[in-house]
Amino acid sequence: MSMNRIGYYLKEGICGVFDHGLMSFATVCMIVSTLLLMGGFSLLAVNINKIIADLESQNQVAAYVDENLSDEEAEALGGKLLEVGNVASVTFITREQAMESFLSQYEDNSLFEDIDASVFRNRFIVNLEDLGLMETTARNLADVPGIVKVSAHLEISRGFITVRGIVNAVSWAIVGLLLVVSMFIMSNTIKLTTFARRNEIAIIKMMGASNGFIRWPFTVEGMFMGLMGSCVAFMLLWALYTLLARKVAASALGFLKIIPFGGISLYVLGAFVGVGLAVGVFGSRVAIRSYLRV
Amino acid sequence: MIRLEHVYKSYENGTQALNDLSITLEDGEFAFLVGPSGSGKSTIIKLITGEISCTEGEVIVNGYDMSRISRRRMPRHRRLLGVIFQDFRLIENKSVYENVALAMRIAGASGKEIKERVPYVLSLVGLEDMMHAMPRQLSGGEQQRVAIARALVNNPKVIIADEPTGNIDPELSADIMTLLTKINELGATVLVVTHEKDLVNQFAKRVIRIANGRLVSDGNGWYIA
Numbered sequence: 001m002s003m004n005r006i007g008y009y010l011k012e013g014i015c016g017v018f019d020h021g022l023m024s025f026a027t028v029c030m031i032v033s034t035l036l037l038m039g040g041f042s043l044l045a046v047n048i049n050k051i052i053a054d055l056e057s058q059n060q061v062a063a064y065v066d067e068n069l070s071d072e073e074a075e076a077l078g079g080k081l082l083e084v085g086n087v088a089s090v091t092f093i094t095r096e097q098a099m100e101s102f103l104s105q106y107e108d109n110s111l112f113e114d115i116d117a118s119v120f121r122n123r124f125i126v127n128l129e130d131l132g133l134m135e136t137t138a139r140n141l142a143d144v145p146g147i148v149k150v151s152a153h154l155e156i157s158r159g160f161i162t163v164r165g166i167v168n169a170v171s172w173a174i175v176g177l178l179l180v181v182s183m184f185i186m187s188n189t190i191k192l193t194t195f196a197r198r199n200e201i202a203i204i205k206m207m208g209a210s211n212g213f214i215r216w217p218f219t220v221e222g223m224f225m226g227l228m229g230s231c232v233a234f235m236l237l238w239a240l241y242t243l244l245a246r247k248v249a250a251s252a253l254g255f256l257k258i259i260p261f262g263g264i265s266l267y268v269l270g271a272f273v274g275v276g277l278a279v280g281v282f283g284s285r286v287a288i289r290s291y292l293r294v
Numbered sequence: 295m296i297r298l299e300h301v302y303k304s305y306e307n308g309t310q311a312l313n314d315l316s317i318t319l320e321d322g323e324f325a326f327l328v329g330p331s332g333s334g335k336s337t338i339i340k341l342i343t344g345e346i347s348c349t350e351g352e353v354i355v356n357g358y359d360m361s362r363i364s365r366r367r368m369p370r371h372r373r374l375l376g377v378i379f380q381d382f383r384l385i386e387n388k389s390v391y392e393n394v395a396l397a398m399r400i401a402g403a404s405g406k407e408i409k410e411r412v413p414y415v416l417s418l419v420g421l422e423d424m425m426h427a428m429p430r431q432l433s434g435g436e437q438q439r440v441a442i443a444r445a446l447v448n449n450p451k452v453i454i455a456d457e458p459t460g461n462i463d464p465e466l467s468a469d470i471m472t473l474l475t476k477i478n479e480l481g482a483t484v485l486v487v488t489h490e491k492d493l494v495n496q497f498a499k500r501v502i503r504i505a506n507g508r509l510v511s512d513g514n515g516w517y518i519a
Contacts, residue, residue, distance in 0.1 A: 004405045019387050203383045206343060207444075208373030209400045 013220025017228075023193040024225060030189050031229025031279060032236065034182030035272055038175055039237045043259075043268070045171030050259055052164045056131045059156055063090075063141045064149040065122040071095075074122035077146045081124055084144065086137045088127045095120040121148070131157045183279055191287040194218065201291045211292045218284045226280025230272035237268065295321050296342060296452060296485065301351035303337050303507070311337040312348070313507040319485060321451070324478040325500040327487045334507040335487045339456050342485075343377060344368050356451055373401050376445030376482070380457035382437040384429040384444075390416065391425045394444045401448045411447060419443045419473060435466035442473060453477060455486045459493060467493050475499075 017024045063081060065074040071094060081090045093101075098120040103112055128137055138152040194201070204214055238261055245258040261268075296319040303312040311334045319325055329335050340346045341353045344360055353360040358371045384393050391412055398408045416422050419439040429437055438458060445453055455474060459467035471486070471493060478484040488494060494501060503510040 002402075002404070005399070005402075008399055199383075200385050203385060204396070204400065206345075206372060206377060206383075207397050207400050208369045208371070208375075210369045213369075213400060 009216040009220050012217035014224055016217060016221040017224050020193050020196065023189070023196070024221075027189045027193065027225050027283075028229045028232065030185055031182070031226060031276055032233045034178060034185065034279075035230060035233035035276060036237055036240075038178045038182070038275070039233060039268060039272060040240075041171060041174055041178065042271075043237070043241060043264075045167060045175075046264070047256075047259055048167045048171075049164065051256055052160055052167070054257060056157070056160050056164075057127065059131060059134075059153060059160065061126040061128065061134065061138055061141065062151040063124045063126055063144075063147050064151070065124070066146050066148045067118075067121050069122070069146055071122060074146070077144065078124060080144050081126060081141060081147075084137065084140045086129050086133045087141075088129045090127075091125045093123045093125060095122055098123060132161050179275065183282055187283040187286045189283070194284075194287045194291060198291050201288070205292070214292060215285065215288055218288045219281055222280035222282075222284030223277055224280070226276035226278070227273065229280075230269075230276030233276070234265075234269050234272045237272075238265065295319065295354070295356065296483065297352070297354040298338070298341070299352040299354070301341070301348045301353060303334075303341065303346070303348050311507050312341075315351075315504065315507060315509055317502055317509065317512070319483055321483055322478070322481055323500065324475060324484045325486070325502055326494045326497075327485055327502045327504070328489060328491075328494060329504040329510070330489065333505045335489075335504065336456070337507075338504075339377075339454055339487060342452075342454055343375060344371060369400075373448060374451050376448070376450035376453040378438070378441050378445050378453065378455040378458045380460035382429070382434075382441045382461070384437055384440055386429055389426050389428055390421060390432070390440050393429070393440055394447050397444050397447050403448075415443045415447045416440075418446070434462040435470070438462055438466075438470055439473070442470070442477075446477060450482060452483045452485070455484070457488055458486065459488065459490060468496060471497060 065077060069077075075092050078090050078092055081087060095117040099115065099117045102120070103115075106112070126137075126141065128134060134152055134157045135154055138150045138154075141147060142150040201214055241261050245261070248254065248256060248258055296317070298315055298317045301312050301315045302310075304310045315334070315338075317338075327335055327338065337346070341348055341360060342355050344363060347353075347361045355371065356374050358367065360371075363371060385396070388396065394412045394415060395408045398411060403411070413422060413425065416425055419442055421436060421439055421443065424432065424436065429440065432440065438461070442458075445455075453474070458474070459470050462470065467490065474484055474486060475497060498514065500512070500514050502512045
């Protein structure tokens with residue numbers, strides 16, 4: 001393809017956007033609204049996943065050490081626990097620390113004045129890599145010589161896994177559905193613009209233009225509108241997300257850690273540009289197909 | 295060369311547009327194709343341009359068998375034709391220059407060739423001063439001259455003019471026809487479809503007369519309806 005022809009396609013495609021201003025505006029608005037919906041929903045899903053992951057990380061396993069072992073022997077078990085699969089980290093808690101922690105739970109702890117640290121066991125707080133493997137990991141931890149008991153909240157971990165699975169499935173299903181719907185709407189919107197230009201297409205075809213020669217300016221036009229739509233949608237989502245994050249932080253839900261937009265902005269921009277371009281190109285190529293059979 | 299050999303054409307609604315029609319136009323020939331409305335003139339043009347194909351018979355244009363031509367070859371075939379329509383069919387949002395240049399772009403001409411050739415062809419039709427005007431700013435006669443320039447710009451072997459004077463003032467019709475005869479003198483085969491008897495009679499050229507899809511007469515001279 002010669003530079004002269006590439007220049008022509010670019011010029012025609014970009015001029016086409018402005019020559020058919022109203023239809024282009026409608027198409028860009030359509031892209032912006034569908035991308036906003038998709039982007040908004042994806043960010044909601046990502047945040048829910050993050051919140052669940054944070055909560056999961058707080059669901060720890062306690063491994064109690066045999067009371068016959070000395071403090072040094074007990075602490076030395078940490079290395080063996082780390083060798084167990086799915087263990088992310090271990091923290092050693094001495095009998096004294098365990099007692100302090102126990103007493104701090106009660107405002108009036110005069111009842112436990114005479115309690116001795118020796119009634120508590122040395123223990124390890126174990127963080128897991130994958131909460132889904134908690135049951136197996138707990139069994140493996142219990143098998144480590146010197147560990148006498150393992151305490152794990154299996155019901156809570158199962159609950160988290162179920163919630164995360166549902167959130168993932170629902171959010172991706174909705175994002176997929178929105179993508180298909182937006183492609184369909186886009187292709188229909190572009191069909192309207194090409195319908196208005198069907199005579200122009202017929203004239204050019206009669207002059208001996210190949211399908212590619214006719215299609216490329218429309219493809220460039222679709223790409224340009226997709227690009228414009230994705231940039232506008234990105235900026236709007238940025239503004240709306242930041243505003244919403246501030247409102248959440250200032251409200252009773254302030255304990256929820258919302259992912260800052262700056263940390264995910266490049267992914268969002270990449271996804272928006274990719275989807276915007278794909279929708280624009282696909283929409284324009286589908287829309288023009290029927291007018292090429294002259 | 296254009297050759298129609300025992301051509302039949304019937305449409306899906308049952309209309310029999312052409313009935314055993316045979317016509318041959320040699321290279322460099324000029325002919326008027328005349329006949330009343332519904333006689334099959336437009337069908338002949340569509341067969342030549344490849345918009346439709348015949349039900350039976352053979353249509354050969356510039357060596358292409360139109361019933362066997364592939365989709366890929368069709369653009370190349372159309373680039374060898376210059377077609378002029380009654381309603382001009384200019385692209386409204388392009389200037390006179392761009393309308394003519396488009397035909398060259400389609401044929402794959404370079405930017406330099408376009409810059410040299412378009413002003414020259416526009417000067418042939420007397421529109422060199424209106425290069426940057428938009429079609430809506432031109433009269434009917436001027437728009438038709440732009441359409442002629444567009445048809446001419448790629449030096450086509452064959453020029454087909456479908457009622458080229460149908461939408462312009464009678465006094466300008468003779469000018470347009472004179473222009474077409476000059477193009478013919480430069481070597482192109484020209485087929486002019488018209489039903490303007492007086493205009494045809496001003497030029498002593500071959501007249502092919504059809505009615506009801508059949509050839510009525512074919513010869514040099516006058517058009518007697």
